Amino acid sequence: xxxxxxxxxxxxxxEGENLVLNCSFTxxxxxxxxxxxxxxxxxxTSLLLIQSSQREQxxxxxxxxxxxxxxxxxxxxxxxxxxxxxxxxxxxNTDKLIFGTGxxxxxxx
Amino acid sequence: GAGVSxxxxxxxxxxxxxxxxxxxxxSGHTALYWYRQSLGQGPEFLIYFQGTGAADDSGLPNxxxxxxxxxxxxxxxxxxxxxxxxxxxxxxxxxxxxRLPYGYTFGSGTRLTVV
Numbered sequence: 001x002x003x004x005x006x007x008x009x010x011x012x013x014x015e016g017e018n019l020v021l022n023c024s025f026t027x028x029x030x031x032x033x034x035x036x037x038x039x040x041x042x043x044x045t046s047l048l049l050i051q052s053s054q055r056e057q058x059x060x061x062x063x064x065x066x067x068x069x070x071x072x073x074x075x076x077x078x079x080x081x082x083x084x085x086x087x088x089x090x091x092x093n094t095d096k097l098i099f100g101t102g103x104x105x106x107x108x109x
Numbered sequence: 110g111a112g113v114s115x116x117x118x119x120x121x122x123x124x125x126x127x128x129x130x131x132x133x134x135x136s137g138h139t140a141l142y143w144y145r146q147s148l149g150q151g152p153e154f155l156i157y158f159q160g161t162g163a164a165d166d167s168g169l170p171n172x173x174x175x176x177x178x179x180x181x182x183x184x185x186x187x188x189x190x191x192x193x194x195x196x197x198x199x200x201x202x203x204x205x206x207x208r209l210p211y212g213y214t215f216g217s218g219t220r221l222t223v224v
Contacts, residue, residue, distance in 0.1 A: 004151070031210040043200060043217035044152070051210055089151055096142065096165065097202075097213055099151030 002027040004092050006100035013107055019077040021103045023090035028068045034097065035064050035075050036089045044089065048075070080107045111135075113216035115201050121222045122191055130186040130219045134203030141184050142213060143176055144200040152200055158184060159207045191223045 003026045013019060023033070032051045036044040048057045048064040050073065056065040063076040073090055087104045091097040114133040122128050134141050140159050144152035154168040158178045166176070173191075178184040188195055198220050202213040 032212070034212050036215075041220075044202075044215040046212055046214065049212040091151075091213075093210065096154050096157055096207075097152075098154065099144075101149070101151045 002030075002092055002094045002098040004090060004098050004100040006088075006090060006103050008103060009101070010104040011106070013080060013105075015080060015082060015107055015109050017080050017107075019080055019105070021075040021077070021088050021090075021105070023073040023075070023092075023100055025071045025073075025092040025098075027092070027094050028071050029094055030068065031093045031095075033064075033066055033073050033093065034091050035062075035073075036091065038087045038089060038102070040086075047088075077105075080105075082107050082109055113201055113203050113214055115199075115216035115219050117219060118217065119220045119222075121224060124191060124193060124223055126191055128188050128191055128221065130188075130199050130221070132184045132186070132201030132203075132216060134182065134184070134201070135214055136182075138203035138205055138214075139181065140204040140207035141178060142202040142204070143184070143186050144202065146198045146200055146218070148197075155186070157207065164207065188221075191221075193223045196221055196223045 007022045035047045050066040061078040087102040089102045091099045116131045142157040143155040146152040156166040161181045173189045176186045198218040200218045202215045205211040
């Protein structure tokens with residue numbers, strides 16, 4: 001049974017810092033891994049999708065890496081901004097998406 | 110439509126009542142998923158459809174929960190004899206096909222409160 005863990009659970013940083021959010025999964029037989037952003041009281045916005053054959057994906061200031069053999073993915077956020085404040089969720093797809101509990105990020109001016 | 114649409118956005122119901130939650134997926138997406146998210150938790154899988162059939166309903170918590178997708182497009186999640194523990198945000202997602210590794214697109218969710 002796939003289990004997904006995210007560390008840290010919460011993070012508070014000053015504007016401008018580079019951040020790393022961690023995601024680990026127990027079953028390495030994944031089709032892909034997807035990172036989402038969730039603002040309070042809102043739905044999920046897809047940020048990046050990494051296929052199992054890929055090592056990383058980039059979108060703007062975001063970069064996600066995938067290491068299937070070790071069961072890990074990281075989301076790197078460069079030059080953080082207050083608008084990045086949200087909960088970040090990773091989800092591993094081993095037939096359906098299984099989610100971690102998220103990292104709640106606060107970026108203060 | 111341009112995105113996944115869920116209605117209503119908020120639903121307050123009394124304990125013991127029946128509720129229906131609706132999901133309208135992206136046009137052309139054959140796979141549709143229901144998740145439930147409790148406060149401070151990640152979404153938990155309930156059921157998914159590939160076309161009209163429920164391919165995996167292993168996440169439904171008990172037989173009070175049921176979902177249909179009669180024409181392979183719109184889906185309805187039905188909850189009978191609601192309990193306070195059913196209070197959560199119910200999220201719907203769609204994907205081009207479950208058999209191919211496409212990403213999921215989520216709706217904004219229905220916040221269900223059972224009082």
